[in-house]
Amino acid sequence: MLKKWCSLSFLLCWQVYAAQEPIEAVPLYTQAELIELIKKNQHLQRVKSDECQLVQDIEARAETMALPSYQFLYGDMLAYAVCVDRDVELGLYYMRSAAEQGLASALEQLGRYYDVGQLVQADKAMAITYLREAAAQGNLKAQLRLVGLFNQGHGSPRDYEDAYRWLFHSAVADKAQHKKIERALSQLAQKMPQSVVRRARLPM
Structure with a gap:
């Protein structure tokens, strides 16, 4: 009955539906x-x-x-x-x-984009610049990618200690992720004097 009446008067029909199903505004995040x-x-x-x-x-x-x-x-x-x-x-x-x-997620994403050449031309030096800033804020994705770039031979050895320290002291519950971090740190440690590795492992 309502459908038939709606075909006769669109405006009144819309008002009835609006009354039956009020639109709720989505709250801003x-x-x-x-x-x-x-x-x-x-x-x-x-x-x-x-x-x-x-x-x-x-x-x-x-x-x-x-x-x-x-x-x-x-x-x-x-x-x-x-x-x-x-x-x-x-x-x-x-x-x-x-x-x-200083938004860590933005720094990490731009670093990742420059690393792989997504939306921008690949530039490892620029990637390291962004990732280092994000890693210093505790962004785990940035820390892992930064160490990965160092393990590939990019960047300066002067930055290895900080990168090792940040990733070593990260808190990770996932076992697979933990193993990935262990492998990355082990590889980076081979590029560093043992005295520097020991210093990087000291409590922050």
């Missing part, structure tokens, strides 16, 4: 919530699952308020065409803006 989503690499999926309702708010917080977590989110949205038209150059601009403000 807090800084802490967004950073956790970024750490778990769930930030883009969250924007999609929220049906792209927050695009204007995200853009405003990235552009006007210059919040690093929102700059990172908006940069990724632009780079991968999530709820917005794709603009890799602008996306990288916002990622770099977030990195310049």
Whole structure:
């Protein structure tokens, strides 16, 4: 009956449906919530699952308020065409803006991009610059990739001690990840004097 009546009066039908199923506004993410989503690499999926309702708010917080977590989110949205038209150059601009403000996830991602040549030209020296900053903040992905680059012969031996120290003192519950760290550290230790390795193992 409702369907038949709807065909007679679209406007009244829409008002009835609106009254029956009120649209709930999606709350904007807090800084802490967004950073956790970024750490778990769930930030883009969250924007999609929220049906792209927050695009204007995200853009405003990235552009006007210059919040690093929102700059990172908006940069990724632009780079991968999530709820917005794709603009890799602008996306990288916002990622770099977030990195310049010290957001570890942005530093790690840019370091990874420069390492593998994703969205940018591969540049191991630039990768190490970004990864070192992220690793110093305790970002495990950055620490592992940084040690990996050193083990491949990139970078300066002067940075080995810090890289070893950060990764050695990282807390990892996953056994497979723990074994991966052990192998990386063992390989890096072969490039270092034993006295430096012992010093890097001292409590931080």
